[in-house]
Amino acid sequence: MCGIVGYNGNRNAAEILLEGLSKLEYRGYDSAGLAVRNGTSDVEVVKAKGRLRVLAEKTNDGKALKGNCGIGHTRWATHGEPSEKNAHPHISDDRNVVGVHNGIIENYQELKEKLLRHQYTFYSNTDTEVAIKLIDYYMKKYQEGPIDSIARAMTRIKGSYALAVMFKEYPEEIYVARKDSPMVIGTKGEETFLASDVPAILKYTRNVYYIGNQQIARLGKGSAEFYDIDREPVELESTEVTWDAEAAEKGGFEHFMIKEIHEQPKAVRDTIASVVKEDSIDLSEAGLSDELLAGVHSVVIVACGSAYHVGLAGQYVMESLAGIPVRVELASEFRYRDPLLDPKDLVIVISQSGETADSLAALRLAKERGIMTLGIVNVVGSSIAREADRTFYTLAGPEIAVATTKAYSAQLIAVYVLAIQLAKVRGKIDAETYRSLIDELQTLPKKMDRVLEDKERIQWFAAKYSNAKDMFFIGRGIDYAISMEGSLKMKEISYVHSEAYAAGELKHGTISLVEDGTLVVGVCTQSRLYEKTLSNMAEVKSRGAYLMGLTSYGNYAIEDTADFTVYIPRTSEYFATSLAIIPLQLLGYYLSVARGLNVDKPRNLAKSVTVE
Ligand code: G6P
Numbered sequence: 001m002c003g004i005v006g007y008n009g010n011r012n013a014a015e016i017l018l019e020g021l022s023k024l025e026y027r028g029y030d031s032a033g034l035a036v037r038n039g040t041s042d043v044e045v046v047k048a049k050g051r052l053r054v055l056a057e058k059t060n061d062g063k064a065l066k067g068n069c070g071i072g073h074t075r076w077a078t079h080g081e082p083s084e085k086n087a088h089p090h091i092s093d094d095r096n097v098v099g100v101h102n103g104i105i106e107n108y109q110e111l112k113e114k115l116l117r118h119q120y121t122f123y124s125n126t127d128t129e130v131a132i133k134l135i136d137y138y139m140k141k142y143q144e145g146p147i148d149s150i151a152r153a154m155t156r157i158k159g160s161y162a163l164a165v166m167f168k169e170y171p172e173e174i175y176v177a178r179k180d181s182p183m184v185i186g187t188k189g190e191e192t193f194l195a196s197d198v199p200a201i202l203k204y205t206r207n208v209y210y211i212g213n214q215q216i217a218r219l220g221k222g223s224a225e226f227y228d229i230d231r232e233p234v235e236l237e238s239t240e241v242t243w244d245a246e247a248a249e250k251g252g253f254e255h256f257m258i259k260e261i262h263e264q265p266k267a268v269r270d271t272i273a274s275v276v277k278e279d280s281i282d283l284s285e286a287g288l289s290d291e292l293l294a295g296v297h298s299v300v301i302v303a304c305g306s307a308y309h310v311g312l313a314g315q316y317v318m319e320s321l322a323g324i325p326v327r328v329e330l331a332s333e334f335r336y337r338d339p340l341l342d343p344k345d346l347v348i349v350i351s352q353s354g355e356t357a358d359s360l361a362a363l364r365l366a367k368e369r370g371i372m373t374l375g376i377v378n379v380v381g382s383s384i385a386r387e388a389d390r391t392f393y394t395l396a397g398p399e400i401a402v403a404t405t406k407a408y409s410a411q412l413i414a415v416y417v418l419a420i421q422l423a424k425v426r427g428k429i430d431a432e433t434y435r436s437l438i439d440e441l442q443t444l445p446k447k448m449d450r451v452l453e454d455k456e457r458i459q460w461f462a463a464k465y466s467n468a469k470d471m472f473f474i475g476r477g478i479d480y481a482i483s484m485e486g487s488l489k490m491k492e493i494s495y496v497h498s499e500a501y502a503a504g505e506l507k508h509g510t511i512s513l514v515e516d517g518t519l520v521v522g523v524c525t526q527s528r529l530y531e532k533t534l535s536n537m538a539e540v541k542s543r544g545a546y547l548m549g550l551t552s553y554g555n556y557a558i559e560d561t562a563d564f565t566v567y568i569p570r571t572s573e574y575f576a577t578s579l580a581i582i583p584l585q586l587l588g589y590y591l592s593v594a595r596g597l598n599v600d601k602p603r604n605l606a607k608s609v610t611v612e
Contacts, residue, residue: 002075003197004194005017005071005072006174006192007070008191008221009192009221013065014063014064015062016062016204020200022052023195023197023199025074026256026400028074030076032047032052032055033073033089034059035072036067044067071164078104079104079127080124085123090124091132092136096139097135097166099135101132102181103162105127105159111156131153131157134157135153136149146167147216147227150163161178161180174194182197182383182608184208184209184210184381185209185211185217190222192220208238254593255600257600258589258599260406264448271413271414272413272441272442274393276417281417281424281438286391286392286393288418296324296344296345296372297325297344298326300339301315303351304356305404306408317416318422321420321423321428321437331356345372347372350377350411351375351384352407353378360387363384363387374390375392377392377393377394378399378411394407394410403599404607413578417441440572440575447568447569447571454566457566461548462587463594465519466591467595468496469496470519471497472501472510474540479576480501480502482584483500483501483521489584489588490584495597507539511539511540511543515544518545520537520540520547522549526576527573537562546563547563549564550566550568551567552567552568552570554570568582
């Protein structure tokens with residue numbers, strides 16, 4: 001939530017900042033702002049409500065702002081409505097400190113009252129203005145420099161933050177600090193860049209530092225020095241970003257989402273290749289030996305959003321294949337109850353960004369209880385990746401569209417692979433079944449390509465039903481997990497009210513919502529449950545529903561019931577989610593396009609939810 005950029009070098013900062021912010025708009029887009037310094041002159045602050053282009057127009061694409069040291073921000077409102085007044089950067093009363101912030105300061109009311117008692121005034125409703133003025137307060141009170149003042153503020157602030165701050169008396173420097181919100185710093189020659197996420201600076205440098213939790217950095221032109229909260233210098237190693245800048249560009253597609261849908265076969269192929277060595281699964285890079293897996297008595301999967309749906313699909317696969325008890329929990333719920341955990345549990349936190357606040361808190365809770373944790377994470381160097389005892393990296397590459405697709409698909413592979421390996425070490429499958437499951441896994445990318453070839457039919461269907469008001473997705477078993485993800489895709493990008501139901505549960509209430517023309521998608525990939533779901537589909541059809549069926553080639557009897565059917569290639573039923581989800585992603589995508597909506601940046605949502 002919220003995107004931060006910074007630049008300190010010899011070029012015109014505002015242009016670079018706007019360019020960087022354009023790569024971070026997926027993190028928030030209700031207002032934006034820049035603060036730029038030119039040598040010893042006063043800082044210039046420009047802000048605008050609305051999308052980034054409003055700020056770009058206001059500043060003539062940054063050319064109207066002179067200065068080669070600056071910070072920028074694109075906002076996803078938490079405290080205070082989207083407005084120019086609440087947009088960042090925020091500045092202290094005498095313009096001594098100016099800064100931008102990503103995260104939430106939980107005790108900002110208490111800090112504000114303290115500052116009000118010391119004659120500070122406030123022009124916005126944001127927690128950020130409080131943080132900036134608190135730093136200013138400590139600077140004046142103790143007559144110390146930026147690192148000390150920031151460190152003092154950090155010990156008072158509760159919550160999460162990534163802060164980038166400039167000081168009047170230090171015109172050639174930017175200071176940053178972070179706790180539980182992401183921040184990456186890059187240097188090249190005489191230039192330094194900072195951002196909430198790598199794509200914003202990749203055009204300029206591949207040499208990056210992931211500043212640690214509760215650390216502070218002083219950024220000069222081409223230099224970065226790091227300190228801990230006790231103001232002691234710390235040494236950080238830089239990392240070379242290996243993925244291509246193009247991976248974060250649209251590459252000829254109209255939207256990032258459709259590009260990322262098409263990248264799924266590659267994401268899946270790469271993730272499989274990273275763990276399948278010579279026809280067997282090798283999880284040593286994730287630190288998961290067979291002995292260690294054999295000692296696990298039950299699994300608890302914790303995640304948010306689509307990653308939670310991966311967990312639900314994974315639960316069916318792991319329980320049935322490996323015979324191990326699996327619990328799946330929403331991270332926001334898990335963290336605030338007193339979950340029963342056993343020392344022999346494995347807690348798996350699934351997260352694309354590795355920064356989702358609730359997932360991170362859940363991970364920490366499990367660690368505090370001394371339970372072994374595994375992160376299934378896409379973003380290298382993210383908080384969950386670093387803090388989990390063990391990390392399984394999905395190789396989906398950078399995902400930009402707010403609605404996840406390829407990271408979700410790569411996460412599914414991670415849970416399948418774990419399920420197969422757990423089944424092996426627990427003696428639940430023989431060597432032949434083990435081999436055949438791995439072989440089948442490796443056929444998935446090609447089969448996904450085949451599903452994608454069918455996209456025009458779905459496009460046609462989506463255009464025809466673009467004014468749908470209500471939709472239901474129904475299925476049983478794994479098909480219910482698929483339905484949940486299909487339904488989420490639909491509501492998040494198409495704004496169609498949509499719900500997923502376990503097909504057998506419809507009769508207990510929901511069926512009363514079905515009327516003439518209600519769109520219902522029936523997912524039937526599981527042969528054991530096929531007839532059962534078909535009957536439920538027939539029940540809604542007889543009450544007026546228009547039915548889309550989703551099943552595997554060969555199950556043609558579905559056409560007697562469904563009005564429109566989409567087929568996927570046959571695969572092991574354990575892996576059906578990987579194929580069946582694609583038509584549902586495409587349905588959400590094309591419906592959103594047909595309705596003229598902003599597919600990649602749906603209203604009110606952000607890709608990386610770093611606040612709870
Ligand atoms: C947001 C995104 C979803 C994502 C969820 C969890 O809501 O819009 O696409 O599934 O966060 O994110 P994570 O980065 O933890 O996978």
